[in-house]
Amino acid sequence: GIQVEQSPxxxxxxxxxxxxxxxxxxxxxxxxxxxxQNPWGQLIxxxxxxxxxxQNGRLSATTVxxxxxxxxxxxxxxxxxxxxxxxxxxxxxxxxTGANSKLxxxxxxxxxxxx
Amino acid sequence: xxxxxxxxKFQVLKxxxxxxxxxxxDMNHEYMSWYRQDPGMGLRLIHYSVGAGITDQxxxxxxxxxxxxxxxxxxxxxxxxxxxxxxxYFCASSLGLAGPxxxxxxxxxxxxxxxx
Numbered sequence: 001g002i003q004v005e006q007s008p009x010x011x012x013x014x015x016x017x018x019x020x021x022x023x024x025x026x027x028x029x030x031x032x033x034x035x036x037q038n039p040w041g042q043l044i045x046x047x048x049x050x051x052x053x054x055q056n057g058r059l060s061a062t063t064v065x066x067x068x069x070x071x072x073x074x075x076x077x078x079x080x081x082x083x084x085x086x087x088x089x090x091x092x093x094x095x096x097t098g099a100n101s102k103l104x105x106x107x108x109x110x111x112x113x114x115x
Numbered sequence: 116x117x118x119x120x121x122x123x124k125f126q127v128l129k130x131x132x133x134x135x136x137x138x139x140x141d142m143n144h145e146y147m148s149w150y151r152q153d154p155g156m157g158l159r160l161i162h163y164s165v166g167a168g169i170t171d172q173x174x175x176x177x178x179x180x181x182x183x184x185x186x187x188x189x190x191x192x193x194x195x196x197x198x199x200x201x202x203x204y205f206c207a208s209s210l211g212l213a214g215p216x217x218x219x220x221x222x223x224x225x226x227x228x229x230x231x
Binding site for chain 2: 041048
């Protein structure tokens, strides 16, 4: 199956710093999502980005599908950004019409932002 | 919309007991799935469904059963709980059509299960 690798596994930042989180995947995908899991365990959708670039406030993401990687940028980090960031990818299910795809998750990047 | 809801939030079972984790969504999503999350492992797919009456296995299906009799509900059954099934379980759903955003999956709050 498809492999998803995230780096770095752990990241410690001082509040206000910028960071880049990386996701590499081993095959062509039709779905790529970034999630933030907060300290209470809730998975929060950050971006649905199988290709291209998107921005949402201090966060932005870029996926270069042809080179099989995605980057999540966090600018001016805040303590509330702490948690685990997951990249998940999906491959088109050829047996069904539509774009259903099973997500394969990376192991996550644990971010700690210190005040 | 309530989105994706899961019950219970917490559960403790003894080895060999059975139980059903409930998942419901009110977004008229066709695609629903169950994942388990273990420390250091990310989330792994257990079972999924592309519509009412259609289910299939994911990466780690052993010990779990599912059925999909309605679009809204997708329960996960543990027939004989084992300590290896101690985990946090997440249900997810997506529209599942062919539009550009229809693949985006939305997750419930999770069920934390402990098997003694």
